[in-house]
Amino acid sequence: MFKILKKEALAPKTILMETYAPLIAKKAEPGQFIVIRVNEKGERIPLTIADFDREQGTITMVFQEIGKTTNLLGTKNVGEYISDILGPLGNPTETDRYGTVVTIGGGVGIAPVYPLSRKLKSLGNKVISIIGYRSKDFVFWEERMRSSSDELLIATNDGSYGAKGFVTDVLKNLIDKDTHIDRIYAIGPAIMMKAVADLTRGYKIKTIVSLNSLMVCGMGMCGACRITVGGETKFTCADGPDFDAHLVNFDELMKRLNTYKEEEKISFEKWKEEVSYGA
Amino acid sequence: MGLKKESVPMREQPPKVRKRNFLEVPLGYSKEEAILEAQRCLQCPTHPCIDGCPVHINIPGFIKAIKEDNLQKAIDIIHESNLLPAITGRVCPQEDQCQAVCIMGNVGDPVSIGRLERYVADWELEKRKKGEVSLPKKMPPKNKKVAIIGSGPAGLSCAADLAKMGYDVIIFEGFHKTGGVLTYGIPEFRLPKWIVEEEEKFFKQLGVKFQTDVLVGRTLTIQDLFEQKFEAVFIGVGAGLPRFMHIPGENLDNIYSANEFLTRVNLMKAYKFPEYDTPIKVGKRVAVIGGGNVAMDAARTALRLGAGHVYLIYRRSRKEMPAREEEIEHAEQEGIEFMLLTNPIRYIGDENGFVKQAECIKMRLGEEDASGRRRPIPIEDSEFKLDIDQVIVAIGTTPNPIVPKTTEGLKTGKHGTIWVDENLQTSVKGVFAGGDIVTGAATVITAMGAGRKAAASIDKYLRGEL
Ligand SMILES: Cc1cc2nc3c(=O)[nH]c(=O)nc-3n(C[C@H](O)[C@H](O)[C@H](O)COP(=O)(O)OP(=O)(O)OC[C@H]3O[C@@H](n4cnc5c(N)ncnc54)[C@H](O)[C@@H]3O)c2cc1C
Ligand code: SF4
Ligand code: FES
Secondary structure (H helix, E strand, O other), rough: OOEEEEEEEEOOOOEEEEEOOHHHHOOOOOOEEEEEEEEOOOOOOEEEOOOEEEEOOOOEEEOOOOOOOHHHHHOEEEEEEEEEEEEEEEEOOOOOOOEEEEEEEHHHHHHHHHHHHHHHHHHOOOOEEEEEOOOOOHHHHHHHHHHHHHHEEEEEEOOOOOOOOOHHHHHHHHHHOOOOOEEEEEEOOHHHHHHHHHHHHHHHEEEEOOOOOOOOOOOOOOOOOEEEOEEEEEEEEHHEEEEHHHHHHHHHHHHOOOOOHHHHHHHHHHHHHOOOOOO | OOOOOOOOOOOOHHHHOOOOOOOOOOOOOOOOHHHHHHHOOOOOOOOOOHHHOOOOOOHHHHHHHHHOOOOOHHHHHHHHOOOOOHHHHHHHHHOOHHHHOHHHHHOOOOOOHHHHHHHHHHHHHHHHHHHOOOOOOOOOOOOOOEEOOOOOHHHHHHHHHHHHOOOOEEEEEOOOOOOHHHHHHOOOOOHHHHHHHHHHHHHHOOEEEOOOOOOOOOOOOOHHHHHHHHHEEEEEEOOOOOOOHHHHEEEEEEEHHHHHHHHHHHHHHHHHHHOOOOOOOOOOEEEEOOOHHHHHHHHHHHHHHHOOOEEEOOOHHHHHHHHHHHHHHHHHHHEEEEEEEEEEEEEEEEOOOOEEEEEEEEEEEEOOOOOOOOOOOOOOOOOOEEOOEEEEEOEEOOOOHHHHHHHOOOOOOOOOOOOOOOEEEEEEEEEEEEOOOHHHHOOOOHHHHHHHHHHHHHHHHOOOOO
16 A cells, blocks of 8 residues: 655646655666556556655656546545555666757656656756647646756647647757757657657657556566567567667557557446546 | 276366356365265375375375365375465366376276365365464564565465464565466466465465565565565566567557466456456457467456357367366367467458457477477468457466566576576575476476475575575
């Protein structure tokens, strides 16, 4: 059982939760994730570790309320418990002093981009961050991101804040202005990571993505998270979650992410009904 | 009384009924049936059955006690060598072990040793359920901590023995539930989960502590454990990494490893979706690839979920199937269609990425290979396509590299198994290992035997005798 110590609505349907998990906090590194199970009947879902505090023994997750499990998690309050949290899982993101690095975050993907940018900056890189939101209402962690980057660029789909368009539009601008870029990290929805990969492939800029495959075990024992990278099958949880974006088969990833679309709907509808009965 | 050549059959749920429910298939012996079967035992002075048993249970001894209707004595005899008889009575491949060498097999059916073992164990479990627990004697506390990694049969039995010897034992388990393959792999209809839970309760009463949600190598390392004042470590992490065939199309939707499929159903209770949140697909035409216990379990589970038709595709013939004979028979009775001497070579998907066909090739058997089984050879131009909408790959598992990778100096063998000496000590001092992680995928009873042997070695080591 893992106690919730803090809960904060960052934006509509975007929630930050801090839990007491000292063992995980002690070992966590940027890029790693956890697998959680909210309650006895819950499914196991992966969430990226958005932040951690080794002294306090806490880890932070940021999630979007989309389906049953994330909505259920969203109903949990400070002082309540999450049944299971396993982690830290996956390999830490490889970081070094590369020169100029662009970190890209989309939606809740911005949460893990923050500690990553912080670390890259502390290693002496020039960090340019590009963060994208649906609209102005969804903006969160702008200040944090500013403090962890040398330059911060913001895009919203509808143009209500920052540049209008996608993170890739901003990135393309940057490249077209002849900005020298040594390495790019992108974390966000699969479609965003694919767009970044497609853009940077032509420019031969090394690009790392953090994949968000469906998972069951999170420890290499089921293969639910498998994905083709460079023509070989990899397990996202054990071999990743970071991969060279130019080698990832994103079409396969997106199809696999949709495997249980119907079931997810059934589960969510049932839950909404139960909640409204309860109310 | 003359010799009874036929063994007393065990009552079972009829195939038509059971193939749509998850309840246990064999129903157990009544007292009369058990005594009748026990009377078939010749009490051979040479007792080959004992040598056939990987943990050398005094088989004629406990069978005699059944005949005398002294079940307490029977269970005590079994417990001397086997801590989990309700489980092994159900899942051991007896036909390759004790029953393979039973003298009665020369004149008729061998004595049904497994069924008798189950009968005795169930009697005791019923007692325990009513709260009548007789805990074995425990030695005085030694105030030494031992860490066990993995809660499968190897880890559980190692922990139980060490607890009896007076050690402080903590089992660390990666999953949220303990039991290893007993919990996430072997299905309810073969091994009801309440039995595994009852055993866990018993081990807790013995003083064994469990800590779930700890993946050693990630959450904690073996180094950390020694820093936390554990004085010895046992690694019983199994061989849970699923193998795939690496043929085109294998990552299409609705293609599962058997591990994923069974974990969703057994551990996550996907067969109760949407009451439980974990979903699973129910195929109309399912292909299970493989011929072992895992393949049988996957095929029969698919059927119980409501699959229309289930093929079992195996590249050798029925004779070479490594599964327990009983499971093969049960699968056939339930209407699983065996496609023998056949191997898939690629999968074909629809526009949404879901599998819709398997292209297979016919095989013939050639010379014997290293395993003593005849090697399957593809027959040229025999390819054909099979319409299916779900595939479960059950072609074996390999050891998970996470502990070896994160433990300095831990020597591994050819296929990633952990190297141990004759005392089951690894190349790292104070670290022992046993079960599937040492042998590669094997059996519950060998894992249990290894756990107990390691417990004895750890005791010696901690007393400075090793
Ligand atoms: C579907 C299926 C059916 C089977 N049927 C039979 C049968 O009928 N008869 C038979 O005798 N055998 C059968 N087997 C084989 C048998 O179950 C195994 O040989 C046996 O369980 C091995 O025991 P073990 O303790 O070595 O490992 P496991 O049972 O695999 O247990 C290992 C445990 O360690 C945990 N773990 C792994 N890595 C870590 C880590 N780093 N940190 C913490 N915990 C970790 C795992 O989650 C697991 O709980 C079957 C296997 C399967 C998969
Ligand atoms: S070999 Fe068979 S008949 Fe002989 S003692 Fe063992 S179980 Fe009984
Ligand atoms: S989630 Fe099970 S292997 Fe990756």
